[in-house]
């Protein structure tokens with residue numbers, strides 16, 4: 001610890017970021033690399049990942065791209081095996097890939113429900129399944145590891161027409177509380193981050209008229225968070241001394257009231 005470079009507090013660490021091709025994941029991967037971690041970035045859009053890897057490299061960091069669909073357990077496991085072979089055991093997982101497809105429940109948009117559940121719950125679990133052994137091994141060897149899951153303010157508050165999305169995020173928060181208790185004794189810290197609105201591509205997939213109106217209204221009356229606000233928070237969580245586990249971080253735009 002005394003040898004630590006204060007400008008690079010995550011030097012020697014191996015971070016994995018899912019949903020790294022845009023938004024929260026992309027900004028966090030860049031920031032974790034700035035802090036000195038080697039970063040494995042994972043998503044489906046290979047081109048976007050390659051651009052990110054190149055940018056991180058240009059800024060003096062090290063990153064590797066893995067194209068995978070988190071809903072396919074074998075693809076995530078293959079990426080996990082390759083991460084371990086190329087970078088060593090992952091000791092930080094930012095488990096962040098997600099989709100938000102609001103619709104009134106009576107429209108019976110089962111395609112959207114299924115997609116939200118598949119990515120936000122099953123994909124999250126596939127990633128936990130693939131990387132937990134590495135986190136536990138790394139924590140035993142290096143003293144600490146981090147599992148940071150992306151939840152949402154939707155896990156706490158009520159948002160009409162966002163029932164299924166919010167339900168998936170309530171799952172993420174409650175799961176994280178349980179995993180903290182299971183993994184904490186093994187020096188793996190577990191955190192759920194619950195952001196309010198952040199300007200990303202997440203909103204671009206929304207087609208529900210009332211949700212679109214609510215979003216465009218809120219953009220006029222408040223300043224949304226930026227992906228960099230979340231990235232700095234992820235960096236803060238990961239750079240705490242090993243004894244400190246931020247269990248749940250709710251981060252809201254100052255002006256967001258619902």
Ligand SMILES: NC(=O)c1ccc[n+]([C@@H]2O[C@H](COP(=O)([O-])OP(=O)(O)OC[C@H]3O[C@@H](n4cnc5c(N)ncnc54)[C@H](OP(=O)(O)O)[C@@H]3O)[C@@H](O)[C@H]2O)c1
Pocket residue numbers: 018019020021022023024025042043044045046048068069070071096097098099100119123150151152153194195196197198199200201202203
């Ligand atoms: N933006 C907000 O207001 C907000 C607030 C609270 C929580 N969140 C949560 O933050 C997380 C990141 O969202 P964002 O706002 O950054 O949105 P975003 O810009 O749309 O990013 C979503 C990321 O998830 C990836 N992804 C989606 N489906 C995937 C799949 N099947 N397999 C692998 N990767 C997949 C996307 O990559 P590919 O399409 O390339 O696969 C993309 O990199 C999500 O969990 C979201 O629910 C966002």
